[in-house]
Structure formats: structure tokens, C-alpha cells
Amino acid sequence: MQNTISFLEKIDSLVWGPPLLILLVGTGVYLTARLGLLQISRLPLALKLVFSKDSEEGAQGDVSSFGALCTALAATIGTGNIVGVATAIKAGGPGALFWMWVAAFFGMATKYGECLLSIKYRVVDENGQMSGGPMYYIERGLGNKFLAKAFAFFGIGVAFFGIGTFPQINAISNAIDLTFKVPIIVTSIALTIIVALVTLGGIKSIAKVSEIVVPFMAVFYVLGALFIMVRNYTLLPETFALVIRSAFTPAAAAGGFLGASVMFAMRNGVARGVFSNESGLGSAPIATAAAKSNSCVKQGLISMTGTFFDTIIICTMTGIMLIMTGAWKGDLSGAAMTNSAFESGLPGIGSYIVTIGLVFFAFTTILGWNYYGERCTEYLFGVKGIKPYRLIFIGLVAIGAFLKLDMIWILADIVNGLMAIPNLIALVGLSGVIIAETNLFFKGEALESSKSDKIA
Template sequence: MEALSNLVGWVNGIVWGPPMLLLILGVGLFLQIGLKVMPIRKLGMGFGLMFKGREGTGEGQITPFNALMTALSATIGTGNIAGVATAVFLGGPGALFWMWMTALVGMATKYSEAVCAVKFRERDSAGNYVGGPMYYIKNGLGQKWAWLGATFAVFGAIAAFGIGNGVQANGVAQVLETNFGFNTSITGIVLMGLTAAVILGGITRIGAVAGKLVPFMAVTYVLAGLVVLVINAGELGNALSLVFTHAFTPSAAEGGFAGAAVWAAIRFGVARGVFSNEAGLGSAPIAHAAAETKGPVNQGLIAMLGTFIDTIIVCSITGLAIIASGAWTSGESGAALTSLAFETSLPGFGGYMIAIALSIFAFTTILGWSYYGEKCVGFLLGAKVLLGYRILWIIAIYFGATADLGFIWLLADTLNAMMALPNLIALALLSPVVFKVTKEFFASNGQTEEKGQAAE
């Protein structure tokens, strides 16, 4: 087992090394420039479409809003609480800056993923809309690239059990045992029951639950985080200064913080940013492909909000709370560091609040990733195997909740990068299609607006 762990660790160092980080940022930057910074310029339009998207307007299975909430249910999770804290612990305050940069270029990546997902989606043998990297590779790039789509599906199906199941169940079990003394076996059984009640109903039920639970949990967490920032308002300016300063200069050792080079800030900021918002991994477009939308660009404009909400809003709250409260020099890491930051500012409440938030975040991530994983398996083996996959997914939760997942964390992190590779290659090759569809949409939109104004 030690030899296997060392091998995966070695592969992890390669796939999350400079080439991968440059590829993620490079493809995102290329798409952002090719789109003429449209995802940032049209952010307001995206939010407008999101609120209108509570009602479906085209073919699909779930509303555009619920498609976004399903994607967010998978992205807003342990990465927002434990991932941000780990990035700051290993890379210093400057890591938060590089998370922001990853998000700004990642908005273009997430937009392009959703555009391709809707444009190249198809119906499976059960009549459901399916899409995502494996389908836009097959239908957009042609048969000669089919192996690349299958590669993504294999990595996605396996990675789902790590990032979306075992890691999340383990996080819930550990935090509830630490804070409330709950037995991990009991937590595992309860999680199995709650998950079964949702995922056996398919994407319609997952979308309905996500559409209610995700907005509630995200707003509650952000409000609590804002209270922490108000309490530490006197240190907020210094915290922001540390973020920008240490993004380009090494962080010196301080208290329990061991210090970090600039490369560490970049590496852990980008890696944890991607782990949190999943821009480039190819997971979110699987959910957006099921949306009842007017067209690819409409859903793309909604999809890009996932990266903005996840990283620019939620991760920023976590990171600034950790830095402004002074907890970042404590020597703590992961969820314990975020918990310390909130508990320091909100004694007797903050720690419990993080425990509850982490549990809800992780549960919704289990729901979202169950759908991603089953669609990868469905692509490989057909819709007939999906019920069996859902049952296997439910059983795996118990083992995730009760096992030592140090190796699973490492394997999940490695497979995430291996999912990203075929997806990023496909997005680069399909970029002319994305640019063309986007240009035509806004040219048509502009003409419609001009006609409307003339009529008035």
C-alpha cells in the first residue's frame, strides 16, 4: 500500500505541476481573450438570466436555475472551507490572490464548457438529455477523438467516488464526531439514507433539492462570514494588503506558519481554486446539459456564475476571515483552521457553525457528483446500468464515512487533474465554435434590442 501511495504521490506531483497549472490558466486566458472578456463584461446579464431561469424555456429536464444549483451543489463543498484554509496554510495569504485569478479566467472556461455541453448534447436510450466533455468531444470533434471522450468518462467515473463521495462523507463524519461526538458509523448510515432519498429520483429530484438547499446554505454561510469580517474590520485592510503583497513576494515564517515561497502561493492557490470551483475539470457542464434553455449561450452565461459565486464570493469570505482574524499564523490547517477563525470571532458559535456548514456543503456535493459519475458510466456502458451505479454510490458512502481516507484524498486530487486534461484539450480545439456561437448570439441580441427601441 505504501508503494502504491508513493506512486500516486509521484504522479500527483507531475499532473499538478507547472505544466498543468499553466494549461488551466492558459486555456482560460485564451478563452477569455477570444471572448473579448465577455464573461466579466456580461456578469450582470448572467445574474439577470439566472433569476429568470427559475422557469424553463426550452427542451431539457430541469430549469436553467436548477442546473446552476446542481453544479453549485457539487462545487460549493469542502473546497470552500477546508480547501481555502489549506491553500493559505501551505501558500500563505498570497494564495487567495491566485485563487481569484483562477476564477476570473475560469469564468470563461466554465462558460465555454456549458456552451459546448448544450450545443452537442444528445438523448440517451431512456430519453434523457445527456452532455458534457465526453459528448462534446464525440459530437464536436468527430470519431477520431472518441478515445479522448472515453478517457474523460473513465477518469470522471472513478474520480467521482473520491472527490464526490468518499472525501465528502469522511469530512462530514469527522467534523460531526469532533464537534458533536456523533459516531462515524451512524453518520454514514444517515448519509446513505438521505442520499438514497434524493438520487434515486434522478436529475429532476437532485435539481429540485439543490435549487432549495444550495441558495439557503450559501447565503447563510456568506452572512456568517461577513459578520466575522465586520468584527475584524480593523484588520481587513491589512489582510487585503497581505493577500496582494504575498502573491508576488515570499511569506515569512510567523507564529505557527512556516513561511512560503511565491511558487507555493501560485501552486496551492491555483490547485485549490480549481478544486473548489471545478472550472476546467469538465464536471459542471454535465449538469448544464440537462437544462431547459433557449440555447447554448443562455446557459453559458448562467453557468459562468458558478465560478464567480464559488470563488470570488464564498472562497473570499473564508480566506479573508482566516487572514483578518489572525488564525492563519496558528499552525492549524484545513477545516480546523477555518473553524478557529470563526470560533475566535464568534465564541461558542463559530466552530459549530462551520461544522454544520461543512456537513451541508459536503452532502450537496455528494448529490451533485453522483449525477456526474453516473453520466460518465452511462456514456461508457449505457443507461441500463444507472440504477446499479446509484446503489453502489449509496453503499460507498458508508465506507467513506468510516475509513481513513488519506490515500483517497491523494488519489482524488490526482484523478481531478487527469479529468481536466482531455477537457481542456477539447475546449481549445472547440474554441472557434464557442467564439462563433457567442458572436452570433450577441449580434442577434443587439439587432433585437434595436428593433424594440425603434418600435417604441
């Protein structure tokens, strides 16, 4: 087993080496510059669109724009926000949180671009459902079938062996066992049955569940974290100072933590940030393609807020808890580490907040990634491949609780990185389309505003 883990670690280091980190963050930096800091200047409009009722009559799509965002958030707000942040800070020190912020800031521009392209190049499949995402804009926009198929292949790999199953199932079963003393096998059976019932209903079923669960779970978790932060507000300045300081200097050895280089903090922060918000990974555009929308720019703006909610808000809450309470310096790891932080900040109920949040977060991630993998399967094998895919996915959910945590995270990192590469190449190659669509939309908005002013 140890030899297998060592081998996977070598592959992981190769995949997540400087070239991918540069491509990942560099794509975000490039789009940010070309779009004129759109993630700042257009964030108020994006948030307004998220919380406004759908007004596009006759728009094509399977679910509402909000439903598509919730499905994407269902897949992104998962163990990455609780276990992933803990893993990043444990390995890379408090500075890893800073690099998560950097990745998220530039990732908002990446998320905007990939979701804009998803609406522009989507198609209707044989079942009458909307299909879209990187495999379609790589083929139809970039004209490269090889990269499109590579993305779809790795997308199925992530659904089966990465974000979609093993980390989520493992986190749920261990958290419930730790807090409520429910045997792992019982949780695994119950979860498999529930996942099967929801996912067999397709995107509309997944979106309905996500629209209810995602807002509730996010607010529940954030309020719990905010309460602890308010109670310990005197520690906040030093906590943020430590994050910034550690991002640029090696962290000092303390407790079970053996010290981390700046590069290691950067690597862990960026990798876990991508695991959490999935910007550049190419997953969110698959859900976005199902949205009832006639404007690729509007849907891109709505989708962009997913990275903001996921990392800038929720991951930050987790990270601050871990650093503020000193849990990052202890011997615990993963969900147990976050559990310890919340329990010390809010004795008696802190661990319940983490466990309940984790269960909801991870469960909805499973639902979202089931859909992503299904669309990738449909692209490669047609609609006939959907049923076998669902059965395999449900089977993997059933065994996910019994795998070792170290191997799970390494395997997830590898397939995530491989999935991101074709998508990032496409984003750079199609950046001209992203810029042109954006300029056209906002030029039209400006003209409409000018006409209104003249009439007034």
C-alpha cells in the same frame, strides 16, 4: 501507509506540474481574450438571467435553468470552500488565496465555454433524459472518441475517489464529531441512507433538493462570515495586503507554518480553486445539459456565475476568516482550522456556522457528483450501467469517513487533474465554435435592440 502517500504525492506533483497549470489557466486566458472579457462585460446580464424566471417555452430539458445551476453549484460548493481553502492557505500561505482568485477569474470564461458546448452537443438517452457534457462535445464536436472515453473514465474516478465521495464524507463526519460529539460511524450510516434515498431518484430529485438547499446554505454561511468581517473591519486592509504581498513573495515562517515559495502558493491556489469551482474540469457541463434551454449562450452565461458565487464570494469569505484571525499559522488543518477561525471571530456560535455550512455544502456535493458519475457511466456502458454505478457509489459513501485525510486530498487532486486534461484540449479545439455562437447570439441581441429603438 506512508510509502503509499509518498507515491501518490509524486504522481500528484507530476499531474499538477507546470504543463497542466499552464493548460488550465492558459485556456481561461485564451477564451477571455477571444471573448473580450465576457466575464466582466456580460456578468450583469448573466446575474439577471440567473434570478429571472424561465421564459423559454417549449425548451428541451429535464430541469429548469436555475435547477441545473443549483445542481452544478451543489457539486461545486462543498468542502473545497471550507476544507480546500484551509488546505491551500496552510500549504501555500495567504498568497494561495490570490491565485484562487486568478484561477476563478479566468475560470469564468472557461466555465462559460464548456457549458455553452454542453447545450449545443447534448443528446437524448435511451431513458428519454438529456445527456451532455465533455464526452459528448469531444466526440460530436471534436470527433475524438478516445479523449471522450478518457474523460468519462476519469469522471467516474472523480465521482468514486475524488470530489464525489471521500473528501465530503470525511469532512462531514469529522466536523459533526468535533462540534456535536456524534460518533463517526453513526454519521456515516445516516448519511449513506439519506444519499441513497435522494440519488436513486435521479436528476429531478437531486435538482429539487439542490434548489432548496444551495441558496439557503450559501446565504447562511456568507452572512456568518460577513458578520465577523464587519466586527473586525479594521483588520481587513492588512489582511488583503498580506494576500497580495504573499502571492509574489515567499511567506515568512510563523507558528506551524514553515514558509512557502511563490510557485507553491500558485500551485495550491490554482489546484484548490479548481477543486472548489471546477472550472475547466468538465463537471458542470454535465448538469448544464439537463437544463430546459434553447440558447447555449444564455445557459453558458448562467453557468458562468457558478464560479463567481463559489470562489469569488464563498472561498474569499473563508480565506479572509483564516488570515484575519491568524488561524492559518496554528497547528490545526482542514475543517478544524476553519472552525477555529470562525469560533475566534464569533465565540460561542462560530464553530456551529462552519459545521452546519460544511454538512450542507458537502452533502449537496455528494448528490451532484453522483449525477456526474452516472452520466459518465451511461456514456461508457449505456443505461444498463446506471444501477450498478449507483450501488457502488453508495458503498463508497459508507466507507469514506474512515479514510485518512492526507491520502484523500492527494487522490482527489490526481483524478481531478486527469479529468481536466481531455476537457481542456476540447475547449481549445472547439474555441472557434464558442466564439461563433457567442457572436451570433449578441449580434442577434443587437439587431433586436435596434428594431425596438426604431419602433419606439
